[in-house]
Amino acid sequence: MTELHLWLRHEDRRTERRTPIVPSDARRLVDSGVTLTVEESPQRIFPIEEYEAAGCHVATAGSWVSAPRDAVILGLKELPDQPGELTHRHIFFGHAYKRQPGAETLLRRFAAGGGALLDLEYLVDDHGRRLAAFGFWAGYLGAALAVLQQRGRLVAPLTPTSKEELDERLQRADADEEFTALVIGALGRSGRGARLAFQVAGVEPTCWDLAETRDLDRPALLAHDVMVNAVLATTPVPPFLREPDLDDPARRLRTLCDVTCDVGSPLNVLPVYDRTTDWTDPVRRLRKEPPLDLIAIDNLPSLLPRESSTDFSAALVLQLLEFGTGGPWGRCLDRFHQACRELGIAEGEFRDA
Numbered sequence: 090m091t092e093l094h095l096w097l098r099h100e101d102r103r104t105e106r107r108t109p110i111v112p113s114d115a116r117r118l119v120d121s122g123v124t125l126t127v128e129e130s131p132q133r134i135f136p137i138e139e140y141e142a143a144g145c146h147v148a149t150a151g152s153w154v155s156a157p158r159d160a161v162i163l164g165l166k167e168l169p170d171q172p173g174e175l176t177h178r179h180i181f182f183g184h185a186y187k188r189q190p191g192a193e194t195l196l197r198r199f200a201a202g203g204g205a206l207l208d209l210e211y212l213v214d215d216h217g218r219r220l221a222a223f224g225f226w227a228g229y230l231g232a233a234l235a236v237l238q239q240r241g242r243l244v245a246p247l248t249p250t251s252k253e254e255l256d257e258r259l260q261r262a263d264a265d266e267e268f269t270a271l272v273i274g275a276l277g278r279s280g281r282g283a284r285l286a287f288q289v290a291g292v293e294p295t296c297w298d299l300a301e302t303r304d305l306d307r308p309a310l311l312a313h314d315v316m317v318n319a320v321l322a323t324t325p326v327p328p329f330l331r332e333p334d335l336d337d338p339a340r341r342l343r344t345l346c347d348v349t350c351d352v353g354s355p356l357n358v359l360p361v362y363d364r365t366t367d368w369t370d371p372v373r374r375l376r377k378e379p380p381l382d383l384i385a386i387d388n389l390p391s392l393l394p395r396e397s398s399t400d401f402s403a404a405l406v407l408q409l410l411e412f413g414t415g416g417p418w419g420r421c422l423d424r425f426h427q428a429c430r431e432l433g434i435a436e437g438e439f440r441d442a
């Protein structure tokens with residue numbers, strides 16, 4: 090029987106309605122002996138009462154800062170800027186190992202407090218495959234928004250919806266709205282989601298993955314009306330698009346959706362824009378004539394909070410039931426130490442996590 094104390098925090102980001110653990114999986118954890126504290130959260134898609142009914146303790150939003158030191162704090166997106174020193178082990182998406190903006194600051198906060206980041210992006214099996222991911226729904230939303238934009242039907246601001254509602258909008262098409270689409274990273278989770286959304290919208294996309302980009306055919310890429318980038322870049326490769334490509338007179342490309350959103354990272358395959366878009370302004374015009382519109386939203390699955398949380402939680406709960414110092418969680422911790430070493434943060438600054 091594990092003595093794990095998990096603390097599910099409220100998400101600081103106001104638009105974030107997802108949760109890494111849904112009430113039915115919370116019950117599984119509690120039944121297996123895990124102490125689970127859940128912070129109240131006005132925007133979480135599942136009401137606190139459902140967690141309470143599952144046997145969880147309830148705490149106020151943001152109270153993780155004074156949680157017992159051995160509690161493991163669980164969330165999805167970024168932490169608030171304070172406290173400056175992080176004393177707990179935190180499970181969330183830190184986006185801190187690819188030299189993203191703010192990465193070093195975050196890792197130094199852990200070093201200062203003696204805590205540790207167990208980054209969900211690096212929770213992998215023996216073969217390096219991700220064990221819990223939102224990719225499928227990110228790709229689904231990315232392609233869906235690109236379709237709506239291409240058809241002139243994207244309405245801002247974006248708000249969370251259900252798959253049923255979204256599909257209904259995707260299926261409303263006129264015959265004169267035909268266009269070609271390309272998915273890069275088509276064999277991955279996001280890529281599969283993107284392909285399904287295109288299918289729902291009645292579009293048969295061209296599918297590229299590693300084999301098709303090894304010797305990149307940029308003119309072929311630019312000959313598509315819509316492109317969805319869904320790659321997971323782990324080593325630098327030549328960019329798929331560069332600034333001069335956008336001015337290529339042969340460009341048909343009108344709508345570019347970057348699901349990957351590696352902007353600011355040296356691994357970025359689309360260095361043609363410098364900041365993401367968001368729910369309020371989901372589309373940015375990169376070129377006027379002919380038009381080229383960018384969608385680069387880094388919290389796409391939050392637009393389908395119920396569906397994406399339920400899938401993610403089903404995968405994560407299996408790992409939480411096996412929480413320990415070895416296996417995937419051990420690898421997560423090793424990756425954290427490695428990232429700190431790369432930034433010159435001394436290992437001795439950390440307590441054993």
Ligand SMILES: NC(=O)c1ccc[n+]([C@@H]2O[C@H](COP(=O)([O-])OP(=O)(O)OC[C@H]3O[C@@H](n4cnc5c(N)ncnc54)[C@H](O)[C@@H]3O)[C@@H](O)[C@H]2O)c1
Pocket residue numbers: 222223224225227273274275276277278279280297298299300302303319320321322323326347348349350386387388389390
């Ligand atoms: N925008 C969002 O809200 C959001 C949400 C979740 C994930 N993501 C991001 O989406 C990306 C994809 O995630 P995933 O879960 O689908 O990953 P994945 O590992 O399941 O799939 C990635 C795919 O990209 C392919 N790939 C890698 N390099 C390539 C290259 N140079 N050319 C062509 N194909 C290449 C791989 O072969 C694989 O099939 C990640 O960067 C992830 O962080 C974004």
